[in-house]
Each structure stands twice: as structure tokens, then as C-alpha cells.
Amino acid sequence: MADSEKGAAGRPVVVGVDATPSAEAAATWAAEIADARGAPLHLVLVGADTSAPGWLTALAASLGAHADVVPGPGEPETVADTLLARADGADLLVVGSHGTGSSGGLLAGTAALRLAGSSPCPLAVVRGSETDRTPPTTGPVVVGVDGTGAGNDALDLAADLARDLGAPLLAVHVWSDVVAGAGGGAHRRPEDWSELAARGEGMAAEARRRVAARVPDLAVEARSVEGTALRTLLDLAESARMVVAAPRSASRAPRPDDGVLLGSTSRGLVGFAPCPVVLAPVRVPARTG
Structure with a gap:
């Protein structure tokens, strides 16, 4: 299928990552989407150390992705703000669901909930039926x-x-x-x-x-x-x-x-669905007067 038909037009699939299995599953899921849509894959880590850790370098190499480390405290609010900035002009923003801020039955992390309804591009929260299971690859x-x-x-x-x-x-x-x-x-x-x-x-x-x-x-x-x-x-x-x-x-x-x-x-859905959840961007009402 031609890239023009897919609509990605070179816009990246951006993934917020950290050193958790959930983030790795999200990045792997995002790589399949990026490949199917003809889009580049960007991995973004917010951390105090600006050098890329070994796990990030290895993950990016295995997925054919570009990796960035953005200076910051790594707190959910900072991570969310960084990803929102990267989402501007992206084809898709992807996060895992079991990172920092997860608790109880609502397994989506604080950053994911902060992003839901705020991202200027579609947001995917990559979930599985259990924290240690990969997301499904079949079904409608x-x-x-x-x-x-x-x-x-x-x-x-x-x-x-x-x-x-x-x-x-x-x-x-x-x-x-x-x-x-x-x-x-x-x-x-x-x-x-x-x-x-x-x-x-x-x-x-x-x-x-x-x-x-x-x-x-x-x-x-x-x-x-x-x-x-x-x-x-x-x-x-x-x-x-x-x-x-x-x-x-x-x-x-x-x-x-x-x-x-x-x-x-x-x-x-973001908190409890047993499969990835993709949210369309919220429409911003036109200003009048």
C-alpha cells in the first residue's frame, strides 16, 4: 500500500518508554503499527541522565527505532508534558499501562491518564489481560x-x-x-x-x-x-x-x-480493557466572537 494511502506522511509513531516490561511491550506493539503505516518509530525516555541507558539502546536497535533521552525528573506530570510536546505532529502517541503511578484495578499509569483526552494526535495505551502478557495480535x-x-x-x-x-x-x-x-x-x-x-x-x-x-x-x-x-x-x-x-x-x-x-x-477503557486502547484526539471547538 502506498504511503499516501496510509496517511502517515512521514509523521512518527512516538512511544514513551521507561525500564519496565510494560514500556517494552508498548514499544514492540508500536513498532508493528509504525511498520504497517510506513511511519518512523521514536522512543522517548524522560530521565535525569541525558545519556541513553543500555536497555534503551538495545531496544531501539531491535526495533529499528530512533531513541531520545529528555532531561527531567521522570515524574508522571513531567513525562506527560514531554510526550504531549512530542505528540504535536506525530501520527500516534503510545504509552504502556503498568508504569509509575499504576495501582489497584486501574492499571493505567498516571501519565497515561493525564494524556487521555489531551494528546493532539491519537493516543494508544497498550494493555494486555495481565501485566506480564503481551498485547493481542489477532481479533478485530x-x-x-x-x-x-x-x-x-x-x-x-x-x-x-x-x-x-x-x-x-x-x-x-x-x-x-x-x-x-x-x-x-x-x-x-x-x-x-x-x-x-x-x-x-x-x-x-x-x-x-x-x-x-x-x-x-x-x-x-x-x-x-x-x-x-x-x-x-x-x-x-x-x-x-x-x-x-x-x-x-x-x-x-x-x-x-x-x-x-x-x-x-x-x-x-484505559483503566480496565484487556487489550490496547486507542483514543482519537479531542476536537477543539472553534472560538466565536
């Missing part, structure tokens, strides 16, 4: 769709990744007759169940048409599922190669269709 690319501009961005990103990796695409629209109220409570929607189900099927069909127009030869399945977005996507992630989603911008006001898990889906 799963994406949640909702018909919004951000949802379409996630769908386009997922279609491109599936195409480049030779993987099938599963697009899922999740709907519910229970929605969030203005005060944070929940209430039932006034529409009839059959009307909501038909609307969901229409959303899935539109996602299928969009993918077919963008990547005509891609194997794609589109489903409409009643439930909650987080639970549905976590279930599908059990057999997925990766899950793609669009984080909700904090600048956007809640909508009734967001459901009772408003604002928690992307964070829940």
Missing part, C-alpha cells in the same frame, strides 16, 4: 460509534488502523432507554423501545456506509447493542486486537444521549 479492531463528529473521527481512525494491519473492523453503537439527568441522576427516555432500537440500527448502518466509502475492501461488521458503552466495549475487548474510542471533551456540555456513564467510558 473494535470501535464505538455515536454519529457525532468525534465518533466519526474514531470510526475513521479505526478503519485506517484495521486496513493497515489487515484486521477486520467491528463498529458498535450502544444505546439505552435510560439517560443521565441534568442533576446527575437517571431517567427513562420518552421514546418507545422499538423507536430507539430502529434508531440504533440506523446508526450502525450509517457507520457501515461511512467505512465502505473510506476503505471499500475492508471487512466490516456494524452492530447496534442495547446496554452501556463501557460494559459493551469491555466485553468485546476480550477478543479484540484493540479498542478505539473518542473521549468526550470537557468543553462539551453533556447530552441526553451520553447515558448514565457520562464521561467514564474512555477512562474505564
